[in-house]
Amino acid sequence: MEEERSGGGATAPTATWLIKHFSSYSRATRHPFILGICDGTVDFSSFKRWLAQDYIFVREFVPFVANVLLKACKQSDDISDMETILGGIASLSDEISWFKNEASKWDVHLANVAPLKENIEYCRFLQSFGSPEIDYTVAITAFWAIETVYQNSFSLCIQSDSKTPVELMETCQRWGNAGFEQYCKSLQKIADRRLEKAPSNIVEEAQEVFVRVLEHEINFWNMSSSGC
Ligand code: HMH
Numbered sequence: 287m288e289e290e291r292s293g294g295g296a297t298a299p300t301a302t303w304l305i306k307h308f309s310s311y312s313r314a315t316r317h318p319f320i321l322g323i324c325d326g327t328v329d330f331s332s333f334k335r336w337l338a339q340d341y342i343f344v345r346e347f348v349p350f351v352a353n354v355l356l357k358a359c360k361q362s363d364d365i366s367d368m369e370t371i372l373g374g375i376a377s378l379s380d381e382i383s384w385f386k387n388e389a390s391k392w393d394v395h396l397a398n399v400a401p402l403k404e405n406i407e408y409c410r411f412l413q414s415f416g417s418p419e420i421d422y423t424v425a426i427t428a429f430w431a432i433e434t435v436y437q438n439s440f441s442l443c444i445q446s447d448s449k450t451p452v453e454l455m456e457t458c459q460r461w462g463n464a465g466f467e468q469y470c471k472s473l474q475k476i477a478d479r480r481l482e483k484a485p486s487n488i489v490e491e492a493q494e495v496f497v498r499v500l501e502h503e504i505n506f507w508n509m510s511s512s513g514c
Pocket residue numbers: 340343344432433435436503506
């Protein structure tokens with residue numbers, strides 16, 4: 287893996303973690319659900335389950351990102367952080383409309399969907415960032431990790447050698463496109479800038495949060511793949 291270099295020449299914290307936790311990161315970004323989309327063997331009922339559950343997740347993601355924004359406004363040393371995060375909130379508005387439209391195409395009735403256990407647990411984790419005790423550095427790290435897992439997962443499905451079913455291409459483009467990749471890189475840059483200045487207890491807390499995001503993402507894919 288290419289190492290991201292930070293200003294001082296040392297390896298950036300997030301790049302170090304991606305190497306250290308590569309096994310979990312791969313399980314989150316190369317999950318059988320994603321590999322099934324890529325090779326065209328995915329079960330459409332699993333896709334529909336993912337779609338409905340992710341709509342619930344994204345609705346909970348909005349207040350999470352709003353909390354990250356609030357922490358940035360209070361704690362950030364760089365005014366451009368707020369603009370990047372605000373851009374993220376703006377795209378979530380479009381994303382909610384996209385989910386509603388996509389669900390109607392697949393005949394999924396979002397109003398009748400109840401969140402499954404793994405989703406409830408992930409949403410509870412997101413809600414915990416509402417606490418003022420959680421530092422901005424830790425919150426922006428979580429935000430970067432959550433977005434990056436989707437970017438890295440879905441970008442695989444839009445590669446020219448993938449056999450992604452045409453019906454799923456729009457979904458994969460949504461998180462796999464180059465613009466979303468750039469946005470994830472800007473979140474990573476913010477996280478690394480903050481982590482490089484942070485005391486060791488905050489860096490440690492951020493690393494734990496990164497690992498927990500990977501676990502929640504793996505559970506979310508497992509939830510989407512299983513059952514009926
Ligand atoms: C579960 N993780 C999950 N859903 C999403 N939509 C994202 C990450 C990215 O926004």
